[in-house]
Amino acid sequence: MNFIIWHYSRGLVQFLEIWKNFISFFWKYFGVDRHFFTLLSSWKRDVSKVGRRGLHPLLWLQTSLENILTRFLGAVVRSFTILAGIFAVLTTLVAGAGFLLIWLALPLFLFSIFFASFGYLAGDFAASSIWLAVFLLTLVLLFFSRRLQADARKNYPQMSLRELSAQPWFSRVWERVGGAPSPSTLESLDKPELLKRFLEACHISPDEFRQIVDWEMQNQTESEKRRRFWLKENLDSILPIGHDWTYAYTVHLDNYSNDLSQSDFSEYKDSKLIGHDQELAMLELVLTRPNQNNVLVIAEAGVGKHTLVHTLAKKIREDKIGPSLKNKRVIEVNLGELISSAPNQSAQDSILRQIFFEAAYAGNVILAIYDINQYLKNDPQSPRENISSVLIEFLNYSTFQVIGMTSLAGFHEDLEKNEGVMKFFEKIQLGESSHEDALKILLFKIRDRERERVLFTYPALREIISQSERYFTDSPFPEKALDLAEEVLLYWSQNSSENYISPQVVDVVVSQKIRVPIGEMEETEKEKLIHLEEILHKRVVGQDVAVKQIAETMRRARVGMASDTKPIGSFLFLGPTGVGKTESAKALAEAYFGDEDRMIRLDMSEYQKADSIDRLIGSAESEKPGILENKVRENPYALLLLDEIEKAHPDTLNLFLQILDEGWLTDVFGKKINFRNQIIIATSNAGAEIIRDSIEKNISADEIQKLVTDYVIKQGIFRPEFLNRFEGVIFFHSLSRDDVLRVTEKLLLAYAARLKKEKDINVSFEPDVFAKVAEASFDPVFGARAIYRYIEDKIGDNIVKKIISGEVKEGGSFVFGAKDIVQ
Incomplete structure (x- = not known):
């Protein structure tokens, strides 16, 4: 009963709506009204012109006949199309009326099977066939009605x-x-x-x-x-017949282009523009202007420039666009192919004028030029890469429309100062997607991979967004999230036995990429973090307070309690030379990043001049990136050691204010340099005498910090805001006698290990050697460095002599005693 009621109420309304849709579709598909009003228009704007000055009756007559002929042929084609459209509409009206009759009398027509049976038994096969067809049609409408009801529910x-x-x-x-x-x-x-x-x-x-x-x-x-x-x-969404008959051919343009409004076979054909609706609306608005209707889209690679253009073309293709842009053609132009195919500058300009003229004369062409800045460079060495003069000739015409695309750096370097071109363009800047939009794009992009079943859990997708933001800063959203998702899917398909991709799988992939443990901690890593002081002390002698501060900061960073908008950790190591500042940095790099080679070391005494900033972050004049920029981009997950920071130029110190506070820096080319995955350690000898004297007088650490801070500020070595940017200002005291002895032992054993590795010679030391070397080598001014030099000069020289004389050979061994020390 419910079905009968629905069939004769809402079902009937839906049937009438569908009937109306098909009538409207055939009228539009065959373009009846459009072709009627353009019946006598020229075919594809193919108009012949006299082309000569003066009175030439025969030439004028010939041209007129050619134009009349093309209009006549166009009228014939349009007339047949109009007649076909009217026939299709009338057929739909008649067929729809028949279907409506069956729909209204559906229960009665179900009995048509009996009439078909009676006709068959009576031998009237024609009548039987008709009634059978009516019955089958009734069944089709019955099932269709049930389908509509199910959809409505x-x-x-x-x-x-x-x-x-x-x-x-x-x-x-x-x-x-x-x-x-x-x-x-x-x-x-x-x-x-x-x-x-x-x-x-x-x-x-x-x-x-x-x-x-x-x-x-x-x-x-x-x-x-x-x-x-x-x-x-x-x-x-079905393209109508003859929608482009009133627009001109683009024969030469088609050789160097791809018409997105006709079809799209690119990787962007099914892309969905998410989060940039305002930019798309602005793009459409500018393109509908009668003048100044060209657009320059400025965006970094991976943000969505291509998706924006392909979405516009798709809206035109599916007739979901405003009337001003209906029947427009969005054409991707490959200017690189055009330039490379032209033998010389003259031929290139000729081809450009030819295809630009076709685009302007066609009346419905919008040219899409990717990396347009590459073709507007003001470079005397490469004049063929500057098409400004030819482009400006046609930008004056309202029917010549261009969507140019470039990066922010490309805009500033090549376009911003090109006023002759830029005055014709409206700028639209496409920003990086938000986390929410990046997640939606990620969900949309993985739909094809997940047609059979879901592969990514929501927590895994959330982790992809989070970790790509934290660790992959060279590319923007959504590109970096999509790239990481592809790598995670590949790893999971080859290595995991889990039914779904979990956050743990994402963390494993990220950890392998950056070679830093992230995500949930394994037992071995937990032990390492808990006992980090002991691990650091394997290399660092003494300095208990300094080691404790470093370990506490690293534990906070690992469990996610540290700020994710700053470097992992930042320290200023103050103390005399040779007391373990650099060794502490190496030990921390090995403990946190797995290898002491994961350390970027800059001697800041080399950056004492005013132009030091250019050397660090690049120069716009030389167009070369800086040393700091290169090293950090090559090693984004490393320890950055700034040796003797007090010797750097004040402007260079100001540069590090932003790095320590925000975790990133913009180079001269407008690109971000990320420091959020780095541990930054600056070392300085400033206040070393105060630290040494205070420790000898047993002054507390807090009081020492105050004394040293006051000293470096009064002396103008560091400004207060610079000191406050560090998470910890750590003081290294002079080495005690016990510390000197332990350092000596470590350095001698390290020397023996190096000798074994390089020469396969086993050397051991008598117990009294350590104390004698410590006493003979230690210098309070140079600390452990004096011990290292002594071992290289005295101990090393003795061993080298033994090797040269043949007393010690490769694969051999000997015991080094106090008597062997060269005085």
Whole structure:
């Protein structure tokens, strides 16, 4: 009974709407009204002109006949198209009326099977066939009516969560969460507390769960809409016949271009523009202007320049655009191919004028030029790369439209000062996607990979966004998130036995890429962090307070309690020469990054001049990147050691204020340099005498810090704001006698290990050697460095003599005693 009521009420309304859609579609598809009003227009704007001055009656007559002929041929083609359209509309009207009759008398027409049977038994096969056809058509309409009713019931936004969970597609929601809940939880979907408890176990908030449901609901709704071919929006997306007959041919332009408004076979054909609706609206608005209707899109690679242009073309292709841009052609031009194919400058300009003229004369062409700055360079060495003069000739015409695309650096370097060209363009800047938009883009991009089933859990996608933001700063969102997702999927398919991609899989991939442990800590790493002081003390002698401060900062960084907008850690090491400042930095690099070679070392005494900043972050004049920029880009996850920071120029110190505070810096080319994955350590000998004297007088560490701070500020060595940027100002005291002895032992054993590795010679030391070397070598001014030099000069020289004389050979061994020390 419910079906009968629906069939004669809402079902009838839907049938009439579908009938109307097809009538409208055929009228539009054949372009009846458009071709009628352009019936006598020239065919594809193919108009012959006399082309000569003066009176030439015969030439004028010939030209007129040619124009009349082309208009006549155009009128014939348009007339046939109009007649075909009218026939299709009339056929739809008649067929629709017949279907309507059957729809209204559906129960009665079901009995047509009996008439078909009677006719067959009576031998009237013609009547029997007609009644059978009516019966089959009735069945088709019956099933179609049932289909419409079923579709009408799928009003997902109005359904409760329990009703949605009964839908077949809802299983993807549970897969995205990470697994289906227990039967008891499913039964209690209308009880928020139970659902919240389940989601908390999956590390998902209720708001995120709602987003997952909305996303899958949207995908299902769009999928169902695409299958309903009778919907007006689906019918309107079919290009009509002769939509471009009133616009001119572009024969030569077609040789160097790709028409996106006709078809799109690129990787962007199914892309969806997310988060840039305002920029798209502005693009459409500028293109509809009668004048000054050219656009320059400024955006970094990976932000969405291509997607913006392809989305515009798709809207035109599917007739979802305003009337001013209807029937426009968005054409990608390959200027690089054009320039390379031209034998010389003259031929190049000739071809450019030819294709630009075709674009302007056609009347519906919008040229899309990627990296337009590459073709507008003001470089005397490469004149062929500057097409400004030819381009300006045509930019004056309102029918010549261009969408140029460039990066921010390309705009500043090549276009900003080119006023002759820029006055014709409206600038639209495309910014990096937000985290929320990047997540939506990521979900959209993985749809093809997840057609059969969900692969990425929501927490994994969230982790991809988070970790790509934290560790991959060379590229913007959404590109870096998409790249990481591809790598994670590849790793998971080859190495994991899990049903779904989890956050742990993401962390493993990121850890392998950056060679730094992230994510949940393994037992071995937990032990390392807990006992970090002991690990550092294996290389650093004494300096208990300094080592303790360093270890505490590293533990905070590892568990995520440190700021994610600053470097991992930043320290200023103050103290005399040779007391362990550099060795502490090496030990920390090895402990945190796994290798002491993961350290960038800059001698700041080399940056004492005013132009030092150019050497560090690059020079616009030389167009060369700086030393600091190169080293940090090559080693983004490393320890940055700034030796003797007090010797750097004040402007250079100001440079590090932003680095220490915000964790990034912009170079002269407008590119960001990321320092957020670095440990920054600056060393200085400033106040060394004060530190040494204060420690001898047993003054407390806090008082020493105050004395040294006052000293370096009064002397103008460091400004207060510079000191305050460091997470810790750590003081290294002079080495005690015990410290000197332990340092000597470490250095001698290290020398023996090096000798074994390089010459395969085993050397051991008598116990009294350590004390004798320590006493003979130590210099309070140079600290451990004096011991190192003594070992190289005295001990090393003795061993070298033994090797030369043949007393000690490769593979051999000997004991080094106090008597062997060269005085």
